[in-house]
Amino acid sequence: MTTNVDAAPTRAPQQDRSRATRQRLLEAAIECLAELGWTGSTVAVVAERAGVTRGALQHHFPTREDLFTAAIEHVADERIAFLRGRQAALPAHGPARTEAVVDLLVRMYMDQSFKAALHLWVAAATEEPLRERVVALENRVGREAHRTAVAFLGVDEHASGTREAVQATLDMARGLGLANLLTDDSARRARVVRRWSAILDAALAEG
Amino acid sequence: MTTNVDAAPTRAPQQDRSRATRQRLLEAAIECLAELGWTGSTVAVVAERAGVTRGALQHHFPTREDLFTAAIEHVADERIAFLRGRQAALPAHGPARTEAVVDLLVRMYMDQSFKAALHLWVAAATEEPLRERVVALENRVGREAHRTAVAFLGVDEHASGTREAVQATLDMARGLGLANLLTDDSARRARVVRRWSAILDAALAEG
Numbered sequence: 001m002t003t004n005v006d007a008a009p010t011r012a013p014q015q016d017r018s019r020a021t022r023q024r025l026l027e028a029a030i031e032c033l034a035e036l037g038w039t040g041s042t043v044a045v046v047a048e049r050a051g052v053t054r055g056a057l058q059h060h061f062p063t064r065e066d067l068f069t070a071a072i073e074h075v076a077d078e079r080i081a082f083l084r085g086r087q088a089a090l091p092a093h094g095p096a097r098t099e100a101v102v103d104l105l106v107r108m109y110m111d112q113s114f115k116a117a118l119h120l121w122v123a124a125a126t127e128e129p130l131r132e133r134v135v136a137l138e139n140r141v142g143r144e145a146h147r148t149a150v151a152f153l154g155v156d157e158h159a160s161g162t163r164e165a166v167q168a169t170l171d172m173a174r175g176l177g178l179a180n181l182l183t184d185d186s187a188r189r190a191r192v193v194r195r196w197s198a199i200l201d202a203a204l205a206e207g
Numbered sequence: 208m209t210t211n212v213d214a215a216p217t218r219a220p221q222q223d224r225s226r227a228t229r230q231r232l233l234e235a236a237i238e239c240l241a242e243l244g245w246t247g248s249t250v251a252v253v254a255e256r257a258g259v260t261r262g263a264l265q266h267h268f269p270t271r272e273d274l275f276t277a278a279i280e281h282v283a284d285e286r287i288a289f290l291r292g293r294q295a296a297l298p299a300h301g302p303a304r305t306e307a308v309v310d311l312l313v314r315m316y317m318d319q320s321f322k323a324a325l326h327l328w329v330a331a332a333t334e335e336p337l338r339e340r341v342v343a344l345e346n347r348v349g350r351e352a353h354r355t356a357v358a359f360l361g362v363d364e365h366a367s368g369t370r371e372a373v374q375a376t377l378d379m380a381r382g383l384g385l386a387n388l389l390t391d392d393s394a395r396r397a398r399v400v401r402r403w404s405a406i407l408d409a410a411l412a413e414g
Binding site: 035036037039040115118119121122123124125126131134135138161164165167168170171172173174175176177178179181182183188191192194195196198199200202203 | 242243244246247322325326328329330331332333338341342345368371372374375377378379380381382383384385386388389390395398399401402403405406407409410
């Protein structure tokens with residue numbers, strides 16, 4: 001008993017340090033992937049950027065696939081949490097709400113972490129061990145995004161055509177993310193988002 | 208004069224052979240890019256697949272960037288030509304035509320050449336000399352796709368909101384192409400295309 005009580009205060013800081021190291025590794029992995037692509041993002045490069053040894057990295061993430069799928073999953077979870085945090089600030093209903101929701105959904109595909117995810121997806125297309133992991137991750141993240149979109153739009157998913165209209169919106173958002181990869185597409189994107197929001201709002205109101 | 212007349216019959220087959228070699232190289236470049244990704248698609252790998260020497264490849268395409276941007280441009284042009292060839296077979300007007308057009312547009316992003324283009328785009332995000340080339344190519348191909356979509360839908364691009372509705376459709380098509388990269392997304396895609404087509408048709412009719 002005495003041992004446990006004595007051990008507790010020293011174990012806690014160790015756990016904090018371990019968590020902080022893990023967090024730094026995940027962030028470094030995303031930065032490397034977005035800036036250097038898959039080929040340039042070796043385990044050694046990520047460890048160096050995070051300021052940890054390769055051994056410490058491998059303690060947290062035994063394989064390169066573990067590291068990068070965990071990193072993408074981590075930012076996807078953060079993104080969904082960020083979205084949920086914005087729910088209270090949305091207009092209560094009507095076309096203004098629909099436009100605010102579409103705008104928020106589209107933003108999910110515009111940041112550095114979408115660029116990182118794109119590098120991982122494309123690498124997974126030609127690397128078999130990675131593909132399986134990324135497909136599972138994509139399914140989970142896709143379901144989460146869909147669920148959030150349905151909740152934010154305040155629609156009944158079982159109404160005819162609603163599910164597909166929401167999915168089409170997320171597909172468009174993904175396409176806009178791809179269009180933003182090499183150039184700043186923000187001016188065109190703002191017009192497309194405004195127009196699609198009006199079209200979607202009318203379609204969802206009709207059911 | 209006599210020399211020119213004599214030379215003509217031998218020069219023509221040489222030109223044919225050169226054109227055939229160029230064509231084989233372009234096709235091999237697309238296949239390699241789609242199957243092996245950017246990193247795996249070296250000039251040597253493409254030359255071997257096309258059955259030509261590296262010297263012959265470099266005669267046609269001095270740099271790796273020349274080869275791959277020419278290949279993507281070539282299939283983009285072929286795709287647009289294919290689309291235009293289908294115009295006569297489309298339903299004359301109404302929702303059936305809109306759905307047939309959206310379906311055709313979406314198909315542009317489902318084949319091996321879109322996968323190849325995706326590898327090139329993502330590589331261009333982290334490789335400076337490639338980026339500039341790919342941005343110019345993307346602009347040209349994007350304008351062509353937009354023009355074809357407007358013509359096929361039979362809409363007036365200057366009517367309020369029409370341009371953005373067509374662009375949203377192409378963005379959605381691009382997003383569907385990305386969703387199809389790692390898994391067969393055809394069943395879900397068919398439902399999304401049907402729903403999007405109905406929504407778009409109503410929106411375009413309203414103007």
